[in-house]
Amino acid sequence: MTDMKTDTDVVIAGAGPTGLMLACELRLAGVDVVVADRLAARTGESRAGGMHARTMEVLDQRGVLDRFLAAGTPRPIGHFSGLWLDFDQLETRHPWSLMLLQSHIERLLEEWATELGVRVRWSSEVTGIRQHDSDVEVEVGGPVGLRSTLRARYLVGCDGGRSAVRKLAGIGFPGTPATVTALLGDVELADPPAESLFMQRRTGGDFSVFAFEPGWYRVVTTEHDRVADPREPVTFEELRESLLRIAGTDFGMHSPRWVSRFGDAARQAERYREGRVLLAGDAAHIHFPAGGQGLNMGVQDAVNLGWKLASVVHGRAPEILLDSYHAERYPVAERVLHNTRAQAALTRPGPQTDALRDVLRSLLEYDDVNRHLGGMITALDLRYPMSDDHPLTGRRVPDVELKTGDGRRRVFELLRAARPVLLDLRGDTALAATAEGWADRVDLVEARSAADHWPVWPVDEIPAPAALLIRPDGHIAWTAHAGATPDPAALRTALTAWLGPATAD
Ligand SMILES: Cc1cc2nc3c(=O)[nH]c(=O)nc-3n(C[C@H](O)[C@H](O)[C@H](O)COP(=O)(O)OP(=O)(O)OC[C@H]3O[C@@H](n4cnc5c(N)ncnc54)[C@H](O)[C@@H]3O)c2cc1C
Structure with a gap:
């Protein structure tokens, strides 16, 4: 999609976990990317020591989770300020923390990115940006001879907590200082x-x-x-x-x-987008690393942003779709900053905090409390606000088994190509007719649910729905109630909101 005037569609500053995941998501959607990192090469240093269930789920959606599972060690626990959480009751196929050093996570993400045609430009520090109506110029420093200006449609700062991109875009980073x-x-x-x-x-x-x-x-x-x-x-x-x-x-x-x-400084970018510049990962939020949430959140920012940015770059969806990235992901980080401030407070020495910890430890013996904190730390409980009020809409799609014409498949397997999926679980011919105008953008899959009931966070079950529109990030954008005839007008509204206008419109 690169046009004559740009060198690439998207420049990503930073080849950490967020930048690499975003590069993979964009490449899957056919977008040209350049990933520039100021380091001369990967250092092999590791801050994070593992990943949580929702990150495993998004990697599973893309078919690459096995590589990470093979390299790490699962443990059915997590923690809240050092108080153990039992993860084995979490409603997911991966009710554990995967112990895996950040250096291995980065290596595996980079290997996948390379397979998708991404090349990281090392020794390439982003030092300046100039925004124009239709593109952004990105100054990339480096050894003499390698300095250059890259012209792209968009720049995403995945350049860590001290983000130069954030500062160059004039985006404030308010919050609380370290204690x-x-x-x-x-x-x-x-x-x-x-x-x-x-x-x-x-x-x-x-x-x-x-x-x-x-x-x-x-x-x-x-x-x-x-x-x-x-x-x-x-x-x-x-x-x-x-x-x-x-x-x-x-x-x-x-x-x-x-x-x-x-x-334990906790700061958040006041906006995740300034024109053609976006922020993701630590560039958008920093906090005390309690509970192990930062890397996970960065990877999940990338999965939320990737398909939206790709749709806009391809000219299929209007630019306003990018504003839903801030609308959905800002509150997620806001909540993580909040819970890590609480966790930092719980680490203070002294008899008062000891007593508070004892009280909290006793509460954790209740399954509901344990599940509540586990859902928050792993981000499995996330629900993005959406217009339709079905209990599944806005949540991550459960990875249930389906009976399809090609045999049994899991829902996550439908998301390998990072494309939206319209899942018809009742054989309703009207669905295909309604979605005709989006046929180039959505995969229509006809199947039957293997189970009569589907889980809904945290523990409820509901009758298997009649149909679903699943976004590439695995969140449900529209649901037709079990037994009800899907409402074509509601489906058209959801398709237009998330995929842009129909081709014939
Ligand atoms: C002690 C500790 C333990 C942690 N444990 C966990 C954990 O268990 N689980 C978890 O989820 N999180 C954990 N975290 C947080 C996690 O390490 C970060 O959230 C994660 O690294 C963020 O990834 P990122 O890609 O957004 O940024 P980074 O990993 O910081 O990557 C940014 C990249 O941008 C590059 N860069 C910087 N400036 C520029 C520039 N101007 N131009 C080009 N490139 C640039 C950098 O060289 C770097 O490669 C921990 C953090 C700490 C400190």
């Missing part, structure tokens, strides 16, 4: 603890020691009211002193591979 200093080191231990230690609370703060992979340990300390200057480089000695202060031992740590510092 804690957390230090992280991947180190060797001469005298390791007998088993992993997670968020051990002491008078001065808390510490964790995990054995992620053979040969090295991840040590994390959190101290309150000692906010470090983020411009000061972090040192191995600083980590050792912090661990000694909190734990009274350094476990004989030596040979650091990586040390880093983070905090």
Whole structure:
């Protein structure tokens, strides 16, 4: 779709998990992308240590989840500020956390992106942008000879918490400043603890020691009211002193591979779009990494944005569709910032917080409380606001089994191509006639539900619906009630809202 005047359809700044996932989504939809990253190459460093169920589901929708499952270790638990959550009651095929270092997640995403024809341009820092009516110029720095200006239809800043794109677009980043200093080191231990230690609370703060992979340990300390200057480089000695202060031992740590510092500053971009510039992932939101939500949210931002941006680039949907990206994803991050502020407060040392934690721990014995927090941390409970009020509409489609002319298939398997799906579960010829004007944009699938009832978050079941319009991100845009004749006018409204006007209109 690149026209004569642009070098590419979309420039993505940043080849972290968000930028890579977005590149894959855009390529699946036939959009040309250039991914520019300021690093000379991947560092192999890992902040995140895993992914949650909804991220596994979106990878499953695209048919690449098995690669991640093969590389990671599933554990049927998560946590809220170090208080264990039982995930095995979550309504999903993947009721666990997948322990997998961010470096492996990035490697696997990059391999998939390469298969789809994406090439990451390393040593390519985005340093300037100029927006015009029909395109955006992106200045990309780098070694002499590699500096250039790329002209694209859109630029997406997936360039992390200190996003240059966000600053260059003049988008504010309000929020709350850090109140804690957390230090992280991947180190060797001469005298390791007998088993992993997670968020051990002491008078001065808390510490964790995990054995992620053979040969090295991840040590994390959190101290309150000692906010470090983020411009000061972090040192191995600083980590050792912090661990000694909190734990009274350094476990004989030596040979650091990586040390880093983070905090609980919680900030969010005031808007996710400024003309032809959009933000996703940490560029749009930062927060305390409690519960392990940031990488997951970035990947899911990308899955929400990718198909919308592709439709607009292809000229099929009006630009206003892009505003639904902010409308749907801003509140998601707002809620994560809120829950991570609560989790940071729950890490404060002292008898009052100890008591609060005990009360919360006792509440977690109730299945409903456990499921409520599990749904929030994994984002399985998300429901985007939509006009139709069927209990499934706006939610992620359940991955139920279908009987099709080609045998049994799961609903997620229909989403491999990242195209919208109109699922007809009653053999209603009127549906195909209604959707005729969108035949180039939606896959009409006729099937029968293998089960009479479908799950609806959190625990309810409803009779299998008569028909569904499923967006490429797996969220349901329109549902026809079981036993009812689908309303063609409501379907036309949903098709127009999400896919643009019908071809003949
Ligand atoms: C200690 C810790 C533990 C965490 N654990 C978890 C966890 O278990 N689960 C979870 O979901 N999240 C976790 N997170 C959060 C997670 O690491 C981030 O949310 C995630 O990395 C965000 O991905 P991203 O692609 O948006 O940004 P980043 O990973 O920051 O990637 C941004 C990329 O942009 C590049 N870049 C920067 N500036 C420019 C520029 N001007 N031009 C071009 N490229 C640029 C960078 O080099 C980088 O490659 C954790 C974070 C921390 C600190």
